Amino acid sequence: MWYLYVLQCNDASFYTGITNDVPRRLAEHQAGRGARYTRIRLPVRLLAAWRYPDRSAATQAEAAFKKLRRAAKQSRVESRRPFLGAPFAFEVLDDPQPQRFCMRCGGPLEIHIRDAEPLWVCTLCGWRHYRNAKPCAGALILRDGCVLLIRRDREPYTGFWDIPGGFLRADELPQDGAIREAREETGLDVQIVALLGFYLDSYVYQGEHSPTLNIYFVTTATGEPVVGDEADAFRWFPLDALPEQIAFAHAPQVLADLRTWLEGQ
Ligand SMILES: [Zn+2]
CATH class of the missing domain: 3.90.79.10 (Nucleoside Triphosphate Pyrophosphohydrolase)
Structure with a gap:
């Protein structure tokens, strides 16, 4: 899996990159070894990531994202909707999902990907937590x-x-x-x-x-x-x-x- 990821720098600007290991890449940025751009804009915060099947797809997505205007980038980041057909990688964020436990039985939830959208399913009772707007x-x-x-x-x-x-x-x-x-x-x-x-x-x-x-x-x-x-x-x-x-x-x-x-x- 390859990820397109978006960081927010300390001057509120966005930095976009690709990686096959988001936590490692984020740690490199925070340590000043990620990129010249982020090194002078620390700390950075991981805002968004999307999951692609291979490096080439992630590279294409990165090029498309970089062409967006700032307001469009912001909207993409905040909406957490799929980008270029790829699901939002909720699992790599600090706040990965709106709820972690089943509201019906209290069991832990796990993410299933269904029609390129994340769906949280209870591991105990099987209840599907649809995330509607x-x-x-x-x-x-x-x-x-x-x-x-x-x-x-x-x-x-x-x-x-x-x-x-x-x-x-x-x-x-x-x-x-x-x-x-x-x-x-x-x-x-x-x-x-x-x-x-x-x-x-x-x-x-x-x-x-x-x-x-x-x-x-x-x-x-x-x-x-x-x-x-x-x-x-x-x-x-x-x-x-x-x-x-x-x-x-x-x-x-x-x-x-x-x-x-x-x-x-
Ligand atoms: Zn349940």
Whole structure:
């Protein structure tokens, strides 16, 4: 097995390489013997790895990864989805899986690879722990060509601008969740105008990554917003003058799509 691996250096830059022994390679980097690039950017942290059948496939994947823009790299790393047909190598990370024990019987889990996706199976009772994305809904609140964003006051992405939204409740439709989250986070009662689309991402909670399926609605509202839960400020941004720091890897694409949608109206 060969691995494409991605390190984060101490200046937040990414370093990409291939190896057939991730722990040994990581130790070489940490000791300053891995690469000139990482030697002056220690410590490094292993962010991601994908598992390929041979060196040639890993080399091809490395070339493809290096061509990605930074935001795309970040998104690949965070989503932990397969890259060029290869499964994410959860087993080489420090936090290899969202749960280590069966939620039904407490038995230890082991990873099976099924359709190039990892599947955790209980070694005692055989229960399969499918790792589905958690659904989230967000409200793009428009007024006079501007979108309302809130500034997060908590992790993750503290201080970044964010689209009002959040996790759906178990018995909640996406449109209802978007309306509820908008009310909680901005004080506004929004009216849904259109469904914009669906976006994959991941949410890091206490060091563990949960895949998310994010559903966005274009909405309008009357009245004035207030600073609500999870934020310390709000602001109306023109769609051609958005802030630099926007929370969550998928959100810039959402706002770009919103702009395209608005131009088509
Ligand atoms: Zn079990």
